[in-house]
Amino acid sequence: MAHPPSPSPSPSPVSPPLKDELDIVIPTIRNLDFLEMWRPFFQAYHLIIVQDGDPTKTIRVPDGFDYELYNRNDVNRILGPKASCISFKDSACRCFGFLVSKKKYIFTIDDDCFVAKDPSGKEINALAQHIKNLVTPSTPLFFNTLYDPYREGADFVRGYPFSYREGVATAISHGLWLNIPDYDAPTQLVKPLERNTRFSLSLSHFSIISLLIVLYVDAVMTIPKGTLFPMCGMNLGFNRELIGPAMYFGLMGDGQPIGRYDDMWAGWCAKVICDHLNLGVKTGLPYIWHSKASNPFVNLKKEYKGIYWQEEIIPFFQSVVLPKECTTVQKCYIELSKQVKEKLNPVDPYFEKLADAMLTWIEAWEELNPPPQAAAAAALPTATPVKK
Amino acid sequence: MAHPPSPSPSPSPVSPPLKDELDIVIPTIRNLDFLEMWRPFFQAYHLIIVQDGDPTKTIRVPDGFDYELYNRNDVNRILGPKASCISFKDSACRCFGFLVSKKKYIFTIDDDCFVAKDPSGKEINALAQHIKNLVTPSTPLFFNTLYDPYREGADFVRGYPFSYREGVATAISHGLWLNIPDYDAPTQLVKPLERNTRFSLSLSHFSIISLLIVLYVDAVMTIPKGTLFPMCGMNLGFNRELIGPAMYFGLMGDGQPIGRYDDMWAGWCAKVICDHLNLGVKTGLPYIWHSKASNPFVNLKKEYKGIYWQEEIIPFFQSVVLPKECTTVQKCYIELSKQVKEKLNPVDPYFEKLADAMLTWIEAWEELNPPPQAAAAAALPTATPVKK
Numbered sequence: 001m002a003h004p005p006s007p008s009p010s011p012s013p014v015s016p017p018l019k020d021e022l023d024i025v026i027p028t029i030r031n032l033d034f035l036e037m038w039r040p041f042f043q044a045y046h047l048i049i050v051q052d053g054d055p056t057k058t059i060r061v062p063d064g065f066d067y068e069l070y071n072r073n074d075v076n077r078i079l080g081p082k083a084s085c086i087s088f089k090d091s092a093c094r095c096f097g098f099l100v101s102k103k104k105y106i107f108t109i110d111d112d113c114f115v116a117k118d119p120s121g122k123e124i125n126a127l128a129q130h131i132k133n134l135v136t137p138s139t140p141l142f143f144n145t146l147y148d149p150y151r152e153g154a155d156f157v158r159g160y161p162f163s164y165r166e167g168v169a170t171a172i173s174h175g176l177w178l179n180i181p182d183y184d185a186p187t188q189l190v191k192p193l194e195r196n197t198r199f200s201l202s203l204s205h206f207s208i209i210s211l212l213i214v215l216y217v218d219a220v221m222t223i224p225k226g227t228l229f230p231m232c233g234m235n236l237g238f239n240r241e242l243i244g245p246a247m248y249f250g251l252m253g254d255g256q257p258i259g260r261y262d263d264m265w266a267g268w269c270a271k272v273i274c275d276h277l278n279l280g281v282k283t284g285l286p287y288i289w290h291s292k293a294s295n296p297f298v299n300l301k302k303e304y305k306g307i308y309w310q311e312e313i314i315p316f317f318q319s320v321v322l323p324k325e326c327t328t329v330q331k332c333y334i335e336l337s338k339q340v341k342e343k344l345n346p347v348d349p350y351f352e353k354l355a356d357a358m359l360t361w362i363e364a365w366e367e368l369n370p371p372p373q374a375a376a377a378a379a380l381p382t383a384t385p386v387k388k
Numbered sequence: 389m390a391h392p393p394s395p396s397p398s399p400s401p402v403s404p405p406l407k408d409e410l411d412i413v414i415p416t417i418r419n420l421d422f423l424e425m426w427r428p429f430f431q432a433y434h435l436i437i438v439q440d441g442d443p444t445k446t447i448r449v450p451d452g453f454d455y456e457l458y459n460r461n462d463v464n465r466i467l468g469p470k471a472s473c474i475s476f477k478d479s480a481c482r483c484f485g486f487l488v489s490k491k492k493y494i495f496t497i498d499d500d501c502f503v504a505k506d507p508s509g510k511e512i513n514a515l516a517q518h519i520k521n522l523v524t525p526s527t528p529l530f531f532n533t534l535y536d537p538y539r540e541g542a543d544f545v546r547g548y549p550f551s552y553r554e555g556v557a558t559a560i561s562h563g564l565w566l567n568i569p570d571y572d573a574p575t576q577l578v579k580p581l582e583r584n585t586r587f588s589l590s591l592s593h594f595s596i597i598s599l600l601i602v603l604y605v606d607a608v609m610t611i612p613k614g615t616l617f618p619m620c621g622m623n624l625g626f627n628r629e630l631i632g633p634a635m636y637f638g639l640m641g642d643g644q645p646i647g648r649y650d651d652m653w654a655g656w657c658a659k660v661i662c663d664h665l666n667l668g669v670k671t672g673l674p675y676i677w678h679s680k681a682s683n684p685f686v687n688l689k690k691e692y693k694g695i696y697w698q699e700e701i702i703p704f705f706q707s708v709v710l711p712k713e714c715t716t717v718q719k720c721y722i723e724l725s726k727q728v729k730e731k732l733n734p735v736d737p738y739f740e741k742l743a744d745a746m747l748t749w750i751e752a753w754e755e756l757n758p759p760p761q762a763a764a765a766a767a768l769p770t771a772t773p774v775k776k
Contacts, residue, residue, distance in 0.1 A: 119507075142702065143617035145562065145671050146569060146603070153603055155579065158572040159618030159652040161702045162695065174533065181534060184546040191543065215534070215541055219605040224615035229531035230547030264547040283533050307550065314530065314549045 016044035017131050022105040024127070025097030029053045031060035034111050039064070041115070041125045045107075048097040050075075053089055070096060082367070085360040090253025092262030094233065095361075099368050104241050105134060109288065110234045116178045116289040119216055129286035130173045130237030133220055137167025138280020140225040148220040148282070167222075171243035171279040172270060175235035177290040178215060182232045184260075184307065185300035188293060220284040225275045228317055231267020235288045238270075242279055244369070245329040246270040248361040251354050258350070259302030264310070265354075268317045273332040276322040305348070312347050316340075333362055404432035405519050410493040412515070413485030417441045419448035422499050427452070429503070429513045433495075436485040438463075441477055458484060470755075473748040478641025480650030482621065483749075487756055492629050493522060497676065498622045504566045504677040507604055517674035518561045518625030521608055525555025526668020528613040536608040536670070555610075559631035559667035560658060563623035565678040566603060570620045572648075572695065573688035576681060608672040613663045616705055619655020623676045626658075630667055632757075633717040634658040636749045639742050646738070647690030652698070653742075656705045661720040664710040693736070700735050704728075721750055 024042055026032065027050045035042060039062070047067035051059050055071035075096055076083045086096045094108055107127050116124045136150040142164050149156045149165070156165050183191065223229050238247060246269050249262035274281050320339060326332040337358035344351035412430055414420065415438045423430060427450070435455035439447050443459035463484055464471045474484045482496055495515050504512045524538040530552050537544045537553070544553050571579065611617050626635060634657050637650035662669050708727060714720040729743035 143611050143615050143671075145564060145617060145620070147605055155569070155571060155575055157618050158570045158575075158620065158648065158691075159655070159698070160572075161698050162574075163699050164702075176533060181543070182546045183543060184548075186550075187543055187546075217535055217605060217607040219607060223531050224612045226614045227531050227612035229533060230545050232533070232546065260546070267547070283531075303546075310547070310549050311551050314552075 017128060018105060018135075019044050021103055022046075022107060022127075022131070023048050023097070023101040023103045025050065025094055025101065025106055025108040026111060027052055027091045027094035027097070027108075028059060028111045029057075030111060032062065032111060033060075034114060035062050035065060037115050041127050045127070046103075048101055050093050050097045052091065052093045068100075070100065078368075079364055082360050082364040085248075085251070085357040085364060087249065087252045087256070087262065088254040090256075090259055090262060091233065092249035092252040095247060095249040095266070098240060098244055098247050099361075099364060101240060104239065105131070105237065106240050106244070106247075107237045108233060109236075110290075112290065112292045113177070113234055114289040114291055116287040118218075118287075124286050124288075126175055126235060126286035126288050127237075129220075130175060133173035133282045133285075134170050134237055134239055136170065138170045138222040138282055139164065139167045140222050140275070140278075140280050141168075143224060144222075147284075148222070151220065168278050168280045169239070169242060170282055171239050171274050172231070172281040173237040174229070174231055174267075174281065174283040175237070175286045175288060176215075176217075176284065177232075177234060178287045180290040180293040181215070182230075182234060182290070185296045185303050186307070188296035188299065216287065217284065220282050223271070223281045223283055228268055228271055228314065229281070229283065231263050231270070233263030233266070234290065235286070236263070243270055243274060243329055245362060245365045246273045246333050248333075248358060251350075251357050256350070257348075258305045258309075260299060261303070261306035261310075264306070268313070269333065269336055272317055272320045272322070272336070273329055276326065276332055277329065305350075309347055313344065316343050330362055330366065333358060337362075405516060406493060406523075407432050409491055410434075410495060410515075410519070411436050411485070411489040411491045413438065413482055413489070413494055413496040414499060415440055415479045415482035415485070415496075416447060416499045417445075418499060420450065420499060421448075422502060423450050423453060425503050429515050433515070434491075436489055438481050438485045440479065440481045456488075458488065466756075467752055470748050470752040473636075473639070473745040473752060475637065475640045475644070475650065476642040478644075478647055478650060479621065480637035480640040483635060483637040483650075483654070486628060486632055486635050487749075487752060489628060492627065493519070493625065494628050494632070494635075495625045496621060497624075498678075500678065500680045501565070501622055502677040502679055504675040506606075506675075512674050512676075514563055514623060514674035514676050515625075517608075518563060521561035521670045521673070522558050522625055522627055524558065526558045526610040526670055527552065527555045528610050528663070528666075528668050529556075531612060532610075535672075536610070539608065556666050556668045557627070557630060558670055559627050559662050560619070560669040561625035562617070562619055562669065562671040563625070563674045563676060564603075564605075564672065565620075565622060566675045568678040568681040569603070570618075570622060570678070573684045573691050574695070576684035576687065604675065605672065608670050611659070611669045611671055616656055616659055616702065617669070617671065619651050619658070621651030621654070622678065623674070624651070631658055631662060631717055633750060633753045634661045634721050636721075636746060639738075639745050644738070645736075646693045646697075648687060649691070649694035649698075652694070656701065657721065657724055660705055660708045660710070660724070661717055664714065664720055665717065693738075697735055701732065704731050718750055718754065721746060725750075 022045055024045050025048045029052050047065055049067055049069040051071040055073045061067055075086050087093050098106055107130055118124055144160055145157050146154045247266050250265040252259045252262045271281060322332050322335055326335050337355045341352055341355035410433055412433050413436045417440050435453055437455055437457040439459040443461045449455055463474050475481050486494055495518050506512055532544055532548055534542045534545050635654050638653040640647045640650045659669055710720050710723055714723050725743045725746035729740055732739035
């Protein structure tokens, strides 16, 4: 396992933007020591920890963090029969955190992700960059060759239509990874360097640095309308008010025929809905330092059906048309679940189960996130933190 | 005027890839001293110089370059009445060079563009990077979050469909600019820093460096299918066999109501044709050093109608559908000219004239570039270099 870059001697805490409007969601099965490195950037924020696997295990959270923690017993207690839509023994369980949050923005990160450094050696405040991405517009309707036109030093280039320069609201900010890229099992297997990194075999410090230099791209860009992308859940920000109900990570892991496609599923669904509702999706900065490649042999088993099915799933999502009556994310998502059931069930009966779970997810979302007036009228059960 | 970075003490000539398969096309009105800086990278290649404006003026080309030069008299002589489709007093005349070339690849560059340096201080061989972009596939059907997957150190990320990983042939490589970005006149006017650069007012060396650091993005990426982009002709490579006939730079400059939209027009046409024919368009690296911003007040006058019209032109191109019978670039381009005449003529009668010129261009292309068997059968007139 490669080691994350050592922290700077004394990182000074930064002023926390949107402190009261953002939750950090972390799915985990282990003690959260990784938070120590993130302390200067995360400590001002509220954490929602979703404990995966054995609920009797105690997860240690470093002192000084403000958090709520949910294990499987909590998920079952809060959602009742609807808990069936939340995956078990898979990081897909993270979407439970999106459900119980009451904030406008979510940043979700894996517990093997550390603070990366930019080429100048400065520690990257990933959260601050996600916030910057989310609070500035996106440009999905026309490509700007100088990347994010709202970034300092950039602008719209000659020939960019003026009527498009206001952009659209940004729903999703997809961050990237230094050290171990997010490859599928076959690619992990055929990339000796990455395998060497994983197994700590003969990888000199110099090789790590070269890899870094090659991969660091100093850009944020909008993914154009009509184009799908592979959304990775490792380092991801989104506007929960704009796109939250589409951020369902599907049925993966224990008892399911597939794994490691949770974030992909969410990304495909969210992108077609963003395109329909004229919302933006950005990718690029910020980078995090991904410390640990998962075992490619285990991954291959988890991914096998996904790799096979995606050849039919992608054309399906590329051809999805949502009717104009679908004016909210919820309506879009319900319509999408119908189309999944109709078009993907022939691929495998799993998709009927998944389509049903998509509906259950929306029911759970509406129960836990009633519109303001409904919430005031009825005292509906809401999530309560288990531990703080 | 900002100065280009000083050349390295002794740049060593590099081995010239595709030396016999590529022409460098340069439109100009002045002596080509700028070639001195490009000597290590360009000298092995053949240049096609298109002299704009007064044909009696002598253009000096530095010794040791292999070139042919065409002035307006040559254009008239070679094309006869079809010369009307070649713009005069506008860099749009560069497309005449594309017409008379016999090579597979074209690199075209403006004469105020110099060799840029990457952040490590190394001089960038723009031509070599364009070639690299053109000979590796593009990925227009699905977005790869790690940018160009064929680049060393990168790959396709998890969730990228395997059936798309072969990519499609690359038709266009669009390079970028350090120092003076390619902004329209209104943006030039409202960006004081860039105006300062242009007028050499109070711009310290330090400011130039910061600008560079902000703007240098170390990436090449495919512009997704269905997305238009503003193609700049300043630093551009393309595969002439794949997309040449669509690289017509329109009617601009002298006697026309519009300027500075020549490359934009070519870009819009070429992109919809690439999308239809399943060809790729890349943008990003290489950077060149653009030394001189043109006068924003003059530009505003040239661009005025373009800025106004583009609000209708862009939706037109976004909605263009080419019938499946259009299986060659020529057929696509002829169909496009019909649609331009029908749909854009209501915007301004200029577009009827432009649509006719598009047809004339294709006739000229077919005359100068007959299919191999036709060329063998008939001894058609071909272009002859005027000066070598």
